[in-house]
Amino acid sequence: MKNIFKVLFLSILLVTIASCDNEDTVQLTLAPQGSGVITEPAQGTTIVLNPEESQLNPALTINWTSSSYGTPTEITYNVEVALTGTDFAEPFLAASTVNRYVTWNIGELNSIAVSAGLSPFVEGEMDIRIVSTVGTTGSLVQISDVVIIFVTPFTTDLPKIAVPGNHQGWDPGTAQLLASSGFGETDYEGYVWLDGEFKFLAPNETGGFFWGNTDWGNAGAIPTADEETGVISGDLEDVADGEVNCLADPAGYYFVEADTDLLTYSLTPISWGLIGNATPTGWDSDTDMIYDPETRTLKLTIDLTQQDAPDNGIKFRANDSWDLNLGDNGADGTLEKSGANIGVPSDGNYTVTLDLSNPREYTYSLVKNN
Numbered sequence: 001m002k003n004i005f006k007v008l009f010l011s012i013l014l015v016t017i018a019s020c021d022n023e024d025t026v027q028l029t030l031a032p033q034g035s036g037v038i039t040e041p042a043q044g045t046t047i048v049l050n051p052e053e054s055q056l057n058p059a060l061t062i063n064w065t066s067s068s069y070g071t072p073t074e075i076t077y078n079v080e081v082a083l084t085g086t087d088f089a090e091p092f093l094a095a096s097t098v099n100r101y102v103t104w105n106i107g108e109l110n111s112i113a114v115s116a117g118l119s120p121f122v123e124g125e126m127d128i129r130i131v132s133t134v135g136t137t138g139s140l141v142q143i144s145d146v147v148i149i150f151v152t153p154f155t156t157d158l159p160k161i162a163v164p165g166n167h168q169g170w171d172p173g174t175a176q177l178l179a180s181s182g183f184g185e186t187d188y189e190g191y192v193w194l195d196g197e198f199k200f201l202a203p204n205e206t207g208g209f210f211w212g213n214t215d216w217g218n219a220g221a222i223p224t225a226d227e228e229t230g231v232i233s234g235d236l237e238d239v240a241d242g243e244v245n246c247l248a249d250p251a252g253y254y255f256v257e258a259d260t261d262l263l264t265y266s267l268t269p270i271s272w273g274l275i276g277n278a279t280p281t282g283w284d285s286d287t288d289m290i291y292d293p294e295t296r297t298l299k300l301t302i303d304l305t306q307q308d309a310p311d312n313g314i315k316f317r318a319n320d321s322w323d324l325n326l327g328d329n330g331a332d333g334t335l336e337k338s339g340a341n342i343g344v345p346s347d348g349n350y351t352v353t354l355d356l357s358n359p360r361e362y363t364y365s366l367v368k369n370n
Contacts, residue, residue: 033068035142036077036100036130046123046150047109055107060149063101067132067142074098076133083117084125084148092116113153120155121183154183158360161188162209163256165198165245172201172209176296178256179359186261190359191270193291194248200236200258200265216260217243225249225269233266253291253298255318269319272298274352276314278307278344286317289354296357301369304350309343316354316364326354326362335362342366 040063047060067075079102080091094112095102104112118124130144162175178188178200188200202214219237222244226232236258237243248254248267258265273286280303281287289298307313309331316335318324327339342364344350349369356362 029071030069030073030134030140032140032142033070035144036064036067036132038062038064038128038130038144038147041128041147041149043147044150048123048152049106049110049113049154051154051156053106055110056105059104059106059109061101061103062128062130064130064144066100067130069134069140073134076138078131078133080129080131081112081116082127084127086117086127088127088129109151110153113151114155118151118153120153123150123152125149126151159183159185159188160203160359161258161260162201162203163190163192163194163198164201164209165194165248166196167192167194167198167248167251172211172213175201175209176357177359178258179361181360186259188258188260188359190256191253191356192256193251193253193293193296194256194267195251196249197245197247199245200260202260214238215243216258216263216265218246219243219263222247230269231266233264236260236263236265238263271319272354273317273320274300274302274314275317276307276341277312278304278314286320289316289352295353296355298354298356300352302350302352303348304344304352304366305347307344309341311341313341313343314352315339315341326364328364333363333365335364 040061049059062079064077069075075098077097077100078093079095080088081094082088082091092112092115113124113126114120116126118126126149127146128149129146132142134140158179158181160177160179162172162177164170164172164175168175176190176192178190180186180188200216201209203209204213216236216238219235223232223234232248234246246265253270255268255270256265272289274289275283275286277283279287287300287302289300292299304314316326325338326335328334328342329336329339331343344366346368351367351369353365353367355364
């Protein structure tokens with residue numbers, strides 16, 4: 001019986017060795033014999049991506065034929081894209097698969113096109129190629145011919161300009177931002193603590209804020225604040241030799257508006273308070289919030305009582321007036337002008353934070369201290 005087991009073990013060992021030898025032989029015969037060919041999309045295909053459409057809708061399918069290595073083996077296909085004319089100097093890896101197709105929805109293709117360097121809302125040319133390899137080390141590279149397509153991507157990010165100045169050491173990279181109402185619009189706004197002179201600064205083509213970019217200062221004499229409203233308004237100048245710095249006097253927290261097409265700007269002094277029947281003073285008066293320069297937020301520590309929205313609760317109010325107030329329509333932590341009252345979940349002492357540092361996307365938080 002022992003001999004039978006020995007014979008069986010030796011037989012299995014010989015088969016295993018022979019199999020390994022065969023695998024080694026197959027590996028040695030692999031060689032690039034032809035790259036895959038992109039069969040879809042057609043050369044010159046045009047795609048206009050729509051931000052209003054469901055981002056999950058299919059936008060582009062790429063199909064290609066199999067690359068050949070002389071012997072059947074698993075092939076990895078990398079789909080690379082690049083700006084036309086760059087010769088894939090900086091290719092963007094858009095997909096990696098063992099299949100011979102890939103489908104991107106609107107959101108995915110838009111992200112790929114922007115990552116490849118295409119500008120939002122402008123038709124651009126994008127190269128697509130298939131790079132095939134075998135093995136875990138990516139050996140025996142074969143590259144397909146290039147297909148060029150025309151893509152018009154989009155962005156949902158609001159255009160922004162920066163406000164560097166004396167209030168933050170004239171550092172463009174850390175300056176507070178203003179946002180316009182939409183892509184292509186020039187009506188910028190935001191909340192900024194200002195102290196003395198400042199400028200408005202546009203981003204460069206990559207979105208960075210640096211001196212040397214287009215900037216705007218005050219045109220002509222520095223305006224003074226309106227005696228009744230305190231609003232400072234003036235004209236902008238984008239000619240480097242003719243402009244002077246804008247001026248915020250006195251120092252304080254301002255609602256800043258600038259139109260880089262109309263070349264106008266205004267500074268409205270703003271103080272924010274918390275009001276509502278969840279506060280000690282009810283709806284009769286608000287409790288002032290304090291600006292925190294480290295976080296660029298307004299904060300208040302206050303005792304609040306539980307009041308359920310929508311009929312009761314709290315709101316944020318500017319300048320002791322109902323002309324400008326912020327509430328939360330969706331109870332999701334984001335604020336809207338004249339939005340719904342904010343409910344307080346339970347009685348207690350809270351740190352209330354009003355964050356207006358992200359222009360046109362304002363948020364708040366209620367953190368219970370006890």
